[in-house]
Amino acid sequence: DAMVIQNPRYQVTQFGKPVTLSCSQTLNHNVMYWYQQKSSQAPKLLFHYYDKDFNNEADTPDNFQSRRPNTSFCFLDIRSPGLGDAAMYLCATSSGTSGSYEQYFGPGTRLTVT
Amino acid sequence: RKEVEQDPGPFNVPEGATVAFNCTYSNSASQSFFWYRQDCRKEPKLLMSVYSSGNEDGRFTAQLNRASQYISLLIRDSKLSDSATYLCVVRRGKLIFGQGTELSVKP
Numbered sequence: 311d312a313m314v315i316q317n318p319r320y321q322v323t324q325f326g327k328p329v330t331l332s333c334s335q336t337l338n339h340n341v342m343y344w345y346q347q348k349s350s351q352a353p354k355l356l357f358h359y360y361d362k363d364f365n366n367e368a369d370t371p372d373n374f375q376s377r378r379p380n381t382s383f384c385f386l387d388i389r390s391p392g393l394g395d396a397a398m399y400l401c402a403t404s405s406g407t408s409g410s411y412e413q414y415f416g417p418g419t420r421l422t423v424t
Numbered sequence: 425r426k427e428v429e430q431d432p433g434p435f436n437v438p439e440g441a442t443v444a445f446n447c448t449y450s451n452s453a454s455q456s457f458f459w460y461r462q463d464c465r466k467e468p469k470l471l472m473s474v475y476s477s478g479n480e481d482g483r484f485t486a487q488l489n490r491a492s493q494y495i496s497l498l499i500r501d502s503k504l505s506d507s508a509t510y511l512c513v514v515r516r517g518k519l520i521f522g523q524g525t526e527l528s529v530k531p
Contacts, residue, residue: 350523350524351523352428352511352521352522352523352524353468353511353521354521355518355519358518398465400467400468411456411515411519412470413470413519415467415468415469416467417466417467418466418467420465
């Protein structure tokens with residue numbers, strides 16, 4: 311089945327230790343998104359790629375970076391995680407074509423910072 | 425003020441009850457409207473899109489009032505499996521999520 315896959319599902323990192331979360335998709339979608347969702351809060355868009363074009367949200371801290379080496383993969387790098395970065399990180403994709411705006415979410419990576 | 429606001433929850437209802445969720449959005453340039461469902465510690469999944477003419481999918485009915493900038497979701501004959509958080513979502517270029525309303529359906 312076509313899907314959005316996130317690895318790992320659970321990640322524990324130490325304060326200040328860089329961490330990378332990965333997302334892959336078999337949907338061949340043009341657009342890939344990264345969201346941060348803290349407990350009992352709405353998902354918050356960090357950035358997205360439309361093909362190779364990177365679009366950062368204005369309020370996304372510089373501590374968060376992303377890479378998209380090819381259509382299928384997208385990575386979220388947190389350069390120096392703080393305790394406040396503990397959250398669920400959701401990857402999503404959409405086809406990006408007019409009239410088709412549904413986003414397909416991966417299962418998420420739950421990040422703990424110790 | 426948040427751009428998308430929903431009823432604070434949680435809603436606790438018995439099986440078979442009818443439950444209504446309300447949502448308002450502040451930006452009249454919003455283009456499309458959706459309800460997503462999110463189970464505990466899982467990812468959001470699209471429940472249904474919302475159209476001005478109103479639309480129904482089985483026990484679920486969604487309504488949009490653009491003049492009032494108001495969106496609703498009605499669940500009839502609620503089931504235990506309907507227990508989840510319901511997220512009101514608008515698209516204004518990107519998707520903007522409401523905080524969600526938690527529903528708990530009890531036997």
